[in-house]
Amino acid sequence: MISRSELFAGAATYYARYRHGYGTEIIDYIADTLGLDDRTRVLDLGCGPGTLAIPLAGRAGEILAVDPSEEMLAEGARWGTPGIRWLRGDSSTLGELPLGPVDHVVMGRSFHWTERERLLRHLDELLPAHGAVVLAGPTTDPADPPWEPQVQAVRRTFGLEWRANSEEYAQSGRHHDEILRGSAFNRLESRRFTRTVRQSADDIVGLQLSFSYSSPARLGERMPAFTKAVHEALDAANPSGEWREEVVTEIVVARRP
């Protein structure tokens, strides 16, 4: 089985460059809802290249940015953003990390990689009474991006349909909300944010290399053939080369009753 640290091997630079950020409105919402100030310490678990940690730094006292991938941490750390401590670890090793007191936990597109119930039990021990768990990511009913049919057809020809999630998530199929409702953090507040994003075919090709199932490491020497095939499929479907997408992000704030 592929190790946690290798899930996104080779993908970090593509992740930082091509994945959609969350945007100011969402960052403001998280900061305001949690009441962040210069004394608040926030754990960003599965931080990747700092998609949440970097814009949240400066809004809180300290961000503890934790990820199992050295590459992701290095990509985030190279900006030298003050107020962030980058730590290698994952949901199963939190107890071993030198975190110190943590007020809140944020997870951007990473909860599905964890053994969710076990993690929430651990967070119940870690967080103070006012502590919240915040999930940021696609909604309960995510729509496929407009280019997905073309890219999916190419992925199929390259045998890249492997679903890369935690065993627990893949096997139970239970939605995050259901898992949260069964945990100590069962008081949920959810808000959706919609943005229009414009991308070129090059952006969409680069984005594919940020996904665990079509990362550079997964593709190996087939990477040039894959990117060429994706580009050709996109150009055939949309010769204008401009793609428009409505990106919906859901922020779930889970608190104890």
Ligand SMILES: C[S@@+](CC[C@H](N)C(=O)[O-])C[C@H]1O[C@@H](n2cnc3c(N)ncnc32)[C@H](O)[C@@H]1O
């Ligand atoms: C899709 S990326 C999300 C990155 C960033 N948080 C964001 O919002 O874009 C998922 C991240 O979770 C990390 N990850 C995978 N398994 C994990 C685990 N068990 N605990 C914590 N992080 C994990 C991966 O290394 C990867 O950087």
